[in-house]
Amino acid sequence: MWSLGCALALLLAPATASYTLQNPTWDSSSSTFSASLSSSLASTNPYGEDFVSLSFSLSVLTSETARIRITTPDAERYEIPECVTSSGPVDLLSSEPISIDDASFDFTYTTSPFTFKISDKSDPSLTVFELSEDFSFSDQYIKFSTSMNSESKLFGLGEKSRSTGAEVPPGSKTTMWARDMAAAVFDTNLYASHPFYLELSSDGSAHGSFLRNSNGLDVTYSDSRDSLTFEALGGIVDLYTFVGPSPIDVATQYQQIVGFPTLQPYWALGFHQCRYGYQNLQEAIDVVSGYKDASIPLDIAWLDIDYMNLWLDFTYDEANFPSSEVSAFVDELHSNGQKFVPIVDPGILAVDPSWDWAQGYDAYDKGLEMDVFVKDLNGEKPYMGQVWPGPVHFPDWFHPNATDYWTEQLKNWHDMAAFDGVWVDMNEVSNFCTGQVCENASPATCPTHQVDTQTQCCLSCVDVDEDNKFDNPKFMIGNDEGINDGGNPSPINFKTIPASAQHYGGLSQYDVHNLHGTMEAKVTSDAMEAIRDGKRSFVLSRSSFPGHGNHASHWTGDNAATWDDLKRSIVTVNDFAMFGISMVGADICGFIGDSWEELCARWIEVGAFHPFSRNHNTFGAAPQEFYRWDTVAEASRRALGMRYKILPFLYTLMYKANAGGDLVSRYLWQNFPQDAETHGIDEQFMLGDALLVSPVLEEGARSVEAYFPQGTWYNIFDFSKVVQSEGQKVTLDAELEEVNVHIKAGSIVAMQEGGLTTVESRGTDFSLLVALCGEGCTSFGELYLDDGESVQIEDSIFADIVGSAGQLAFSTTKTGTYEPENANLSSVKVLGVDQPVSACEVNGSAVDCDYDAELKILTISLEGKARVDEDFALLWK
Numbered sequence: 001m002w003s004l005g006c007a008l009a010l011l012l013a014p015a016t017a018s019y020t021l022q023n024p025t026w027d028s029s030s031s032t033f034s035a036s037l038s039s040s041l042a043s044t045n046p047y048g049e050d051f052v053s054l055s056f057s058l059s060v061l062t063s064e065t066a067r068i069r070i071t072t073p074d075a076e077r078y079e080i081p082e083c084v085t086s087s088g089p090v091d092l093l094s095s096e097p098i099s100i101d102d103a104s105f106d107f108t109y110t111t112s113p114f115t116f117k118i119s120d121k122s123d124p125s126l127t128v129f130e131l132s133e134d135f136s137f138s139d140q141y142i143k144f145s146t147s148m149n150s151e152s153k154l155f156g157l158g159e160k161s162r163s164t165g166a167e168v169p170p171g172s173k174t175t176m177w178a179r180d181m182a183a184a185v186f187d188t189n190l191y192a193s194h195p196f197y198l199e200l201s202s203d204g205s206a207h208g209s210f211l212r213n214s215n216g217l218d219v220t221y222s223d224s225r226d227s228l229t230f231e232a233l234g235g236i237v238d239l240y241t242f243v244g245p246s247p248i249d250v251a252t253q254y255q256q257i258v259g260f261p262t263l264q265p266y267w268a269l270g271f272h273q274c275r276y277g278y279q280n281l282q283e284a285i286d287v288v289s290g291y292k293d294a295s296i297p298l299d300i301a302w303l304d305i306d307y308m309n310l311w312l313d314f315t316y317d318e319a320n321f322p323s324s325e326v327s328a329f330v331d332e333l334h335s336n337g338q339k340f341v342p343i344v345d346p347g348i349l350a351v352d353p354s355w356d357w358a359q360g361y362d363a364y365d366k367g368l369e370m371d372v373f374v375k376d377l378n379g380e381k382p383y384m385g386q387v388w389p390g391p392v393h394f395p396d397w398f399h400p401n402a403t404d405y406w407t408e409q410l411k412n413w414h415d416m417a418a419f420d421g422v423w424v425d426m427n428e429v430s431n432f433c434t435g436q437v438c439e440n441a442s443p444a445t446c447p448t449h450q451v452d453t454q455t456q457c458c459l460s461c462v463d464v465d466e467d468n469k470f471d472n473p474k475f476m477i478g479n480d481e482g483i484n485d486g487g488n489p490s491p492i493n494f495k496t497i498p499a500s501a502q503h504y505g506g507l508s509q510y511d512v513h514n515l516h517g518t519m520e521a522k523v524t525s526d527a528m529e530a531i532r533d534g535k536r537s538f539v540l541s542r543s544s545f546p547g548h549g550n551h552a553s554h555w556t557g558d559n560a561a562t563w564d565d566l567k568r569s570i571v572t573v574n575d576f577a578m579f580g581i582s583m584v585g586a587d588i589c590g591f592i593g594d595s596w597e598e599l600c601a602r603w604i605e606v607g608a609f610h611p612f613s614r615n616h617n618t619f620g621a622a623p624q625e626f627y628r629w630d631t632v633a634e635a636s637r638r639a640l641g642m643r644y645k646i647l648p649f650l651y652t653l654m655y656k657a658n659a660g661g662d663l664v665s666r667y668l669w670q671n672f673p674q675d676a677e678t679h680g681i682d683e684q685f686m687l688g689d690a691l692l693v694s695p696v697l698e699e700g701a702r703s704v705e706a707y708f709p710q711g712t713w714y715n716i717f718d719f720s721k722v723v724q725s726e727g728q729k730v731t732l733d734a735e736l737e738e739v740n741v742h743i744k745a746g747s748i749v750a751m752q753e754g755g756l757t758t759v760e761s762r763g764t765d766f767s768l769l770v771a772l773c774g775e776g777c778t779s780f781g782e783l784y785l786d787d788g789e790s791v792q793i794e795d796s797i798f799a800d801i802v803g804s805a806g807q808l809a810f811s812t813t814k815t816g817t818y819e820p821e822n823a824n825l826s827s828v829k830v831l832g833v834d835q836p837v838s839a840c841e842v843n844g845s846a847v848d849c850d851y852d853a854e855l856k857i858l859t860i861s862l863e864g865k866a867r868v869d870e871d872f873a874l875l876w877k
Contacts (some may be wrong), residue, residue, distance in 0.1 A: 016042070019054065019135065020112040023057050028098035033058040033107065036073065036593065037114055040504075042808045047474040049136030052352050058107055058116075058306040060098045064244070065253050066105060066118055068129075070137065070237035077236050078511040080214050080396065084229040084519060084547060105243045118241050120207070126206045129241045134229070141475045142232040146209070148622075150225040153200045153679055156208070157219055158575050159544075163564070166571045166667065166682035168197070171223040175478035176513050177216045177492060178543045180430035183572070184560035188483050191428055191557050192544040194579045195219065197228070198250050204673030206247040207241035210254055212238040214514045216477045216492055233492075234475055234511060238388045247670045248663065251578050257659035262525070263583035263658040265536040266788025267339050268421070268553070269585065269650055270299025270758040271640055272614035273625065274341075278306050280320040281718070282868070286328060287625055288338070294627035297756045300339045301329075302423065302614070310449055311388035313344050314363055314413040322719065327417040337759030339420040341538065344410075346427050346520055347392030348373070350384055352443040363409050367393060370401040374509070376437050377465060377500035384438045385431040385497060386459050390447025391440045394429060394497060397519035398512065399504040405554035407527035414531050421538030422524050428543045429497055435461025436471060436498045451619070470499040470510035491688035503776065517543020521552035540612070544581065553583035553612055561590025561617070561624075563747050566603050567697050571682050573610050574667050582657040582664045584614030594622040598699065598736060601635040605739035606695045608639035609687060611654070611664050634737040641676040642717065642741065644754035644761050645692070648783055653688045654785040664688065672709040675727055681707055690781070691716070694732060700761035705729050714771055720855055745832060746773035748781025748801045748808075750868070762788070765826035766868050770803045772832035779803040783868060785820050808874040810866070823867040828874060830858040840876040842866050849876060 006347075019037040026033050037054040044050065044524055055073040058066055071077055072204060100107060105128060110117040113133045121128040129146050133482065136143040148154070154168040157176075163186040168174065176193035195217055198208040211217070216233040231260055242253040273291065278284050284301060307326065309315040316323040328338045348367055351358045358364075367373050373382035373393040374664040382393040410422070413830035438461040440446050446458035471493055480490035492499055492513070499510035512519075521541040528537035548554065555627065556572045559565040569586035576584040588607035589595040595603075595617065604626060607613050617624050626636040643650070656662035663670060666686045668678035684694045693712065694706035708725035715721035723730050723742065732740045743749060748771070753764035772779055781801040786793050795816030802809045833856050840849035840860050848861040858876060866872045 001288055005743070015719075018112075018133065019114040021056065021114045027102070030099040030101060031060045031097035032877035033100070037070070044140055045136040045140035045141055045143065050136055060100055060103050061103045061240075062253070062256070063098060063102065064242060064249070065256070066103075066107070068116075068237065068239040068241070072267060078215075078234060078507075079236055079238065080212060080515070081507070084214075084515050084545070095777045105241070120243055120245070122245070123205075126201070126205065126207070128243055129209055129239070135167050137237070140234050140469065140473045142235070142237060143229065143674065144237065145227050145229040148226055148228050149201060150198060150714045151202050152225075154197060154221055154228070155200060156194070156197035156305070156575065156578060158194040158579060159190040160187065160570065161190065161568045163187050166574070167680070168221055170221055170225045173218055173220045173478050173481075175216075175218050175481065176514065177477055177479045178428040178489075179479065179494075179496060180428050180695040181480070181483070181558050181688045182558035182560070182592060183568075184558060184562070184565055185483060186564075186568070188481065189479060191517070191542045192554070193217070194544070194546060195230075196254055196546065196579060198247060198578065200247060200669060200673065200679060200681075202676055204246070204675070206244045206250050206673065208242045208244070208250040208254060210240045210242075210257065210546065212240065213545070215511060215515070216479070218477045224294070229565060231475065231477070233475060233477065247673050250664055251670070252661035255580045258547040258580050260659070260661050261580060261654075261657045262551060263793075264553065264583050264649055264654055265535065265538055266647075266762070267299055267758045268538045268613070269647055269654070271297050271608075271643070272300040272302060272341070272612070273298055274302030274304060274614060274616040276304035276306065276617070276621070277619040277621070278357070281307075281322070281325055281329060288333070290625055290627045290693060292756065294633050295756065296626055296633060296636045297644050298338065299757050300341055300420075301333060302340075302616070303342045305345070305388055306344055307342060310362075310447075311454070312358075312359075312361065313347075313351050313389070314409050316416065323416045330417045330419065334418070336756040340417070341421040341540070342419050343423040343425055345387055345425055346394055346429055346516075347385065347387035347389060348395065349389040350382070350391040350393050350440070352391070352440055354443050362412070364393070366405060366408065366511070367395065370405050372396055372399045372401050372405045374497060375502040377468060377498065377502065379502040383497060383501045384440065384459065386424055386433045386457055387430060387452060390454070391459060395520075396503050397523050398507055403523050403526055406523050406528055406540045408426065408529045410524070411531050420532075421540070422528060423540045424517075424520050424524055425542050427520045427541060429516045431496050433457035433459045433461050435459075435493055436463045436465060436468065436493075436500055437461065465500070468500045470508055515545050517541050518548040518551070519550060525551045529791055534791050536791050546580065549579070549581035549583075554581050555584065555612060555614065556586040558591045558618075559587055560592040561595035561599060561621075562593070563599065563697060563699055564591055566599065566606065567683055569610075570606065570685050573665050574682075574685055576664045577665045580661070583611050584653055584665075585614060587612040587614065587616040589615055589617060589624040589767055591617050592621070595624045595630055597629040600624055600626070600629065600697050601736050604632065605639045606693070608636075608643045609685075609691075609693045609741065611650070613640075613643065631736050633737075638717070638737060639739055641754060644758070645751045646749060647754070647758065647761055648750040648752055648766065648785070649690070650687065651788075652782050652784040656782070668692075668707070668709065675709050677707060677727060678709060690744055690749055692742045692744065694742070696734045696739070702735055703731050703733050705731050706740065712771070712773065712832060713742035714745070716741050716743050717770065719831060719857055743769060743771045743831075745771045746777060746779050747771050748779050748803055750781060750783040750801070763821045765822060765824045767826055768801065768808075768828045770808060770828060771829045772803065772830060774807065774832070775805060777804070785868065786818055799868060806876055808872070810868075810872050811869055812869060815871070820869055823869040825862050825865070825866040825868050827862055828860040830876070832856055833858040833876075840874070842874050843872050
């Protein structure tokens, strides 16, 4: 017999929508399935009334990729604008319809209650995605779940510094609402939103899904690991599923949808030096000299907001950073083959009529004239927030005038000092104030122009519409959860532009908040290409969204000088590679707090092998340029010295990421998915499938226990150190100045002699490092060359390199007439040569070679006999 309490609970419980599928049809090519979903009851969820009617479609995009759309059939709903990221497959995908019969997945469904399932045809027991009955779709709340294999591991879903490491832990919630929160704060939502995940089975097979939705979102992984639940604040269900079957396949299939990473200019792969807190230009000049005097490579000098006049964008502090002297500094950098990158923030000072010091500020005047600022909830006045300059307006990146406005401002600024790239920060977007409508009621004291008070809100902010549905949705995502307000979530308006603010074309901040960073990065990238006459842009952005890598790079944000932050940097870099952003790295040595000798040495031994390599720290922290400690200087010369030697290999990886979605930085399990031991490893990483980096990440340690998948591995710093592994952990010595990097047998890495800049390095001779893999096994490598800077690449060289016992073939494919600065191939070093060698020849001509019988290494000298822009054949016997 039911108790009264149970009966009341049932009466009070909200009804859950139960949809029935009707009118199912396949198109003539059997590539698109369409149906309607209806509910006989206007049911409610806790956050609104579910729509009675919905439309459903499934499209076969490729053999491995399906797109599922669920939306309202009549009322127009917000969808991500086409200008952000493609809503369909990129041109790489076939335009010919693919029948479901030819796909590598099956699609099945139940009619009532409606559910569907996508499974792998090769293994019907493997579920790629399965919609459960617990499905709600109302105006401001969409909820759906998929079943998960409880024996699998879950990866992706960012951005979040997880204290547990790379794997998404069961029982956890990932909130996607971009905000200005230091990456040093673990287990909370950070700067970016990436609703993509990969499920890795114990046998190494993988599949994944991507929800193309920019609204606030919670994704919850069940304690029992058997379900994943999505709860969105709006939009539609626009879901892509990827069959894989390998982890690399899943990442590539995802990038086929959001776009492949842009090819970075070659110089961007050099080492970058920055800090917040240079007091004047001379300090920055001295830092550049310090690196040169210590013989530590340095390509790019950066300036943080210190250079600005009262923190205004596009200005220079003429007392401490005179624009003419900055220009002369940049000219000197360029004459040395180096580059310059300054910061710019999205907030434009909102000039008060009483401020004589700010009258005529062009960025503000032109912004008003061109009507490019985000409006408040009434859609009439520009919304006023506060960032570093004080009261500000924010450019509306969706406005048709935004690109012209931003390009003009950047061009005028570039004319003052010819910077080479742009760093866009604070673009979540950050706001020091919270409120629907703000005004500067005290312009005499706001802003304060004092660094210790400038970040305190000095505006008068009020909520004029407390019932506004955008600012106060009934469902609260986990924004800031566990950090502020006694552990409860913070409202979505907390320290950002309010959700009720209006963008051009009727877009609300509620819908496009998560797109701000990527839109700014895209507009900045387009502007820089125009300003620099068709040279590739370099744009570094803190906030991002799927498709961001197609325009810009990313760094992991405000980390701290701790060992845990060092460890998390490896995870975040690898996650963002999976998210389609190949150029990513962390602030080396840590941004927040005073770094110290040992930590800084170990961090450069990691950061030197991340795609984006930059030292950066905060105002007031102790200087941490590498030359300030002898041991760190030596660790830097070794690690960065090797980076500059393998730049051709690294640039080739970047090209392959751009051309086809390859991953530059990788987890071990992405290369060795069938080795279950790799599935839990996130403190080692690989570059491509050839180089394994095994850093020391513990204080006081002078060795590291590293896992080596089955095979032979050669230490590229010391070829006498060889690991023969059956799939095991090995203890490696590592003094403070040393890092272990191994090349996998079966790999060929193209190198140059290196130098202190990328310009110097590109002019040095090439060499090949060949790691043979035994009888009957073939080693492979590739080399891509172009001018390193043109957006439109009409001249390039791509080489396939194949080696085996006694021979190597170098085959080139040329486009146009590109000629490398230096094409000379001076030597080939072959590891794992089991038999003595007495003679070597290239293209039939004898060349000198030396065989080390003890180490089984063959060194072949090719001076003047081989070039990397020509085919050749190499034999030894």
